[in-house]
Amino acid sequence: MSLTPEQKKLVRDTWALVAQNIDHHCVVYYKKLFEDHRELLDKFSFYDANVSFEKFVASPELLNQGRKTFRAVGTAVNNLDDVDKLVSFLLKLGERHKNYKVESTQYPFAGEALIYTLETGLGSEFTPEVKKAWTLVFSVVQDNLIKGMES
Numbered sequence: 001m002s003l004t005p006e007q008k009k010l011v012r013d014t015w016a017l018v019a020q021n022i023d024h025h026c027v028v029y030y031k032k033l034f035e036d037h038r039e040l041l042d043k044f045s046f047y048d049a050n051v052s053f054e055k056f057v058a059s060p061e062l063l064n065q066g067r068k069t070f071r072a073v074g075t076a077v078n079n080l081d082d083v084d085k086l087v088s089f090l091l092k093l094g095e096r097h098k099n100y101k102v103e104s105t106q107y108p109f110a111g112e113a114l115i116y117t118l119e120t121g122l123g124s125e126f127t128p129e130v131k132k133a134w135t136l137v138f139s140v141v142q143d144n145l146i147k148g149m150e151s
Contacts (some may be wrong), residue, residue, distance in 0.1 A: 007133035008080045014130055015077045018121055025121050026066025031057045033113035040109065043100055073114070076141055087144050094148020104146045111138040 003011070018025050034041055034057065041047045046061040056062060072093060079086040118134055119126045 003080065003133065003136050007129075007136065010130050010133045011077055011080065011137055014118065014122055014125060014134070015074065017125060018118065019074065021121075022067065022070055023063060025117050026063055026070055027057060028120060029069065029113050029117040030062055030066050032116045033109060036112070037106070037109045040106065043102060073141075076137065080137070086140070090141055090144035091148035091151065094145035095151055096148075097145060098149050102149065104149060107142045107145060111135075111142060114138060 034053070041049075041056075044062070044065065046059070046065075047056065051059075075089055076086060079089065115131065115134060115138070119131070122130070
């Protein structure tokens, strides 16, 4: 992994701030993802086109999904120093995403939503250095999820 010790510290420190209000950030993340990419809604088995967008993003099912997503992010953050464990986790997660019909071209959308969520959630703590560190982390995450999907 090409993150410096300082970048790893930035990621851990900012994640600790986000984790203090994880449910809020889960909602922000998925709301942004779906506002920008409505075509992804059908990837979620609990999506009902007859329910308003506002109700869907406030649903307990989506909050549960957000918690799973952010748990995975937390696992990545917690394993920044153990690349083998991190890569193994991400490859398995990517393999599971095959079942959800996720396409490799859609991962950047998740990265954009994550950066947006961090930026809005961290405010002035979201510096250019923090953005760069998180962008590097997501690059590693994305690359290994795609490898897992393609295995």
